[in-house]
Amino acid sequence: MVEGRQLVEKVVSLCKRRGFIFQSSEIYGGLGGFWDYGPLGVELKRNLKDAWWQDMVARHDDTTAPEGLPSPYSMVGLDTSIIMHPQVWKASGHYDLFHDLLVDCKADGCKARFRADQLDSSHCPLKPSKAPGEHSACQLTEAREFNLMFKTYIGALVDPESESYLRPETAQGIFVNFKNVLATARVRLPFGIAQIGKSFRNEITPRNFTFRSREFEQMEIEFFCRPGESSAWYEYWRDRRFAWYVALGLDSSRLRLRDHQSDELSHYSCGTADVEYAFPFLPEGEFGELEGIAHRGDFDLRSHMEGKLVRDGDELILQRDESGRPRHPGSGKDLTYFDDDTGERIVPHVIEPSAGADRAALAFLCEAYSEDAIPDEKGVPQPRVVLRLHPRLAPVKAAVLPLTRKEGMPELAQDLYRTLKQNWNVAYDEKGSIGRRYRRQDESGTPMCVTVDRESLSNGTVTVRDRDTTEQVRIPAAELHEHLAERING
RNA sequence: GCGGGAAUAGCUCAGCUGGAAGAGCGCCACCUUGCCAAGGUGGAGGUCACGGGUUCAACCCCCGUUUCCCGCUCCA
Numbered sequence: 103m104v105e106g107r108q109l110v111e112k113v114v115s116l117c118k119r120r121g122f123i124f125q126s127s128e129i130y131g132g133l134g135g136f137w138d139y140g141p142l143g144v145e146l147k148r149n150l151k152d153a154w155w156q157d158m159v160a161r162h163d164d165t166t167a168p169e170g171l172p173s174p175y176s177m178v179g180l181d182t183s184i185i186m187h188p189q190v191w192k193a194s195g196h197y198d199l200f201h202d203l204l205v206d207c208k209a210d211g212c213k214a215r216f217r218a219d220q221l222d223s224s225h226c227p228l229k230p231s232k233a234p235g236e237h238s239a240c241q242l243t244e245a246r247e248f249n250l251m252f253k254t255y256i257g258a259l260v261d262p263e264s265e266s267y268l269r270p271e272t273a274q275g276i277f278v279n280f281k282n283v284l285a286t287a288r289v290r291l292p293f294g295i296a297q298i299g300k301s302f303r304n305e306i307t308p309r310n311f312t313f314r315s316r317e318f319e320q321m322e323i324e325f326f327c328r329p330g331e332s333s334a335w336y337e338y339w340r341d342r343r344f345a346w347y348v349a350l351g352l353d354s355s356r357l358r359l360r361d362h363q364s365d366e367l368s369h370y371s372c373g374t375a376d377v378e379y380a381f382p383f384l385p386e387g388e389f390g391e392l393e394g395i396a397h398r399g400d401f402d403l404r405s406h407m408e409g410k411l412v413r414d415g416d417e418l419i420l421q422r423d424e425s426g427r428p429r430h431p432g433s434g435k436d437l438t439y440f441d442d443d444t445g446e447r448i449v450p451h452v453i454e455p456s457a458g459a460d461r462a463a464l465a466f467l468c469e470a471y472s473e474d475a476i477p478d479e480k481g482v483p484q485p486r487v488v489l490r491l492h493p494r495l496a497p498v499k500a501a502v503l504p505l506t507r508k509e510g511m512p513e514l515a516q517d518l519y520r521t522l523k524q525n526w527n528v529a530y531d532e533k534g535s536i537g538r539r540y541r542r543q544d545e546s547g548t549p550m551c552v553t554v555d556r557e558s559l560s561n562g563t564v565t566v567r568d569r570d571t572t573e574q575v576r577i578p579a580a581e582l583h584e585h586l587a588e589r590i591n592g
Numbered sequence: 593g594c595g596g597g598a599a600u601a602g603c604u605c606a607g608c609u610g611g612a613a614g615a616g617c618g619c620c621a622c623c624u625u626g627c628c629a630a631g632g633u634g635g636a637g638g639u640c641a642c643g644g645g646u647u648c649a650a651c652c653c654c655c656g657u658u659u660c661c662c663g664c665u666c667c668a
Contacts, residue, residue: 535625
């Protein structure tokens with residue numbers, strides 16, 4: 103059993119060797135926190151996103167209430183722009199929270215970092231009775247701007263007035279379109295809006311392969327519901343999202359669902375749970391977040407109506423500046439919902455299942471990597487590397503292999519390949535020994551190998567080899583389509 | 593941001609005291625075999641991370657930079 107640091111190195115090495123993940127801009131020396139997906143990686147990640155979209159949106163049944171819940175619900179999708187009006191990030195609170203002036207102390211033995219606006223109330227680590235800068239040894243740097251949002255300029259003119267940001271999350275694109283969806287999609291509460299897209303955060307320390315990247319892809323749902331039903335829906339989404347990972351193969355003890363403690367909750371949240379995976383690069387017993395499912399109350403829609411909110415006891419209130427005006431005003435638009443059942447106008451509550459596509463892809467790769475041994479022709483066990491990816495996620499669904507390059511086997515195999523290719527990503531390979539070709543497909547995670555042999559030519563049957571067991575069944579070529587469909591779609 | 597380590601072929605790594613750039617695997621072609629990797633012959637692939645410096649001569653020594661790893665720090 104391979105684990106820990108050793109497993110990380112093997113997974114990273116396999117990702118490079120087989121074309122799953124490359125470092126960005128590698129020929130120029132690389133760029134920290136950015137990654138490229140190679141020919142197999144793009145298939146894996148696309149399959150993952152497709153599985154999410156199919157399971158959450160496209161195949162969602164709008165007419166049936168989930169067991170134990172008060173009503174059915176609708177699901178619709180959205181694809182919003184990466185750059186949005188700068189006021190979006192000010193009203194949402196990201197601008198203030200992601201944006202700090204920091205001061206470092208260069209003194210030997212100190213090296214501490216302080217928020218420039220909190221120097222007076224901070225304590226010098228070398229002399230805790232004094233504030234930073236008051237001790238004789240202190241060597242404070244100038245205040246430097248740390249902005250975890252990527253800044254850019256709209257239009258060719260570089261000018262503070264044209265500053266904007268690459269979105270640090272996809273969620274805000276959904277909230278600012280709440281009215282549009284309500285007005286056009288004929289949805290009523292409760293309903294969810296789903297979006298998959300890139301987000302950008304200027305992480306201080308990108309680390310652990312693709313786990314903490316500066317450019318990453320999110321799969322987010324904002325689920326809007328009546329305040330009185332929000333707790334039930336929160337539990338529904340929390341359990342459903344956990345089960346989704348299990349169904350796709352993260353079924354080991356390395357996956358867990360963890361409810362946040364009350365002191366861990368964000369200022370707006372009244373309940374959050376994380377789906378976490380014990381990534382092999384983390385210390386024993388530690389887990390990394392794959393997805394957060396947050397009960398956000400009415401925080402988001404209110405923020406975009408009124409402006410940036412802050413907590414005041416049990417309440418969220420509009421933050422005001424010295425002159426009493428909103429610190430960061432909202433849109434001023436009415437984002438309330440008229441409930442036909444009660445005749446009341448309400449601010450819907452939001453449940454937000456927010457998943458990281460890259461983190462999920464990495465977890466599935468780590469979980470799938472395994473080494474075993476299978477007997478050679480003399481019965482001697484020989485080592486093997488195999489990616490036991492769920493067939494829905496596997497980059498290549500099947501490989502079609504002529505046993506030899508003679509007697510018309512390649513021609514028949516290519517015919518089958520072309521037929522299957524119309525429905526799935528399948529590979530054709532005639533190079534090297536048959537055992538070598540099986541191993542190549544095992545390393546790429548291909549769940550099935552279809553082999554054309556002499557018997558195929560005489561009676562139209564082929565063998566289908568299973569990646570995980572290496573067992574083969576012989577079936578008529580005419581039944582291949584059905585056989586593959588059953589294995590891939592379950 | 594701080595401290596430590598590392599960087600040589602697609603991957604894993606050798607390379608002595610400074611003196612002609614290497615191996616295994618992988619990849620390509622041909623031959624052989626024909627249902628579970630590594631049989632034969634041949635081949636492609638390297639500005640030894642990048643930029644300076646020392647030296648008759650640098651993968652090797654020195655300085656700087658970048659990236660990765662480890663530990664702090666940070667983590668909406």
